[in-house]
Amino acid sequence: MTCLEVRDRLVERSLGALPVEDVREVDRHVAWCAGCRKEAAELDRAAATFALTLAPQMPPPELEERVVTG
Known part of the structure; x- marks a missing residue:
């Protein structure tokens, strides 16, 4: 990997994403x-x-319903 490629991924790495x-x-x-x-x-x-x-x-209780029903 190049430095540019690595630096593009460092934030995600630090956040565990x-x-x-x-x-x-x-x-x-x-x-x-x-x-x-x-x-x-x-x-x-x-x-x-x-x-x-x-x-x-905590997410609002209605979030799951909104996600499931789209």
Whole structure:
């Protein structure tokens, strides 16, 4: 992967939204690329901060019905 390809996926990786195989590929690149490693670390810290500061929200009860009925 190129740095550009990796950087396009770093936010998803930090948020846990990247598929496992893509995470492995990104992590292989980050292991040897200092620039991408630095950006990944910054995004990981930001994601961890958001996880601690945002209270979990429950979806409204009618959401399931709206999704199922379309």
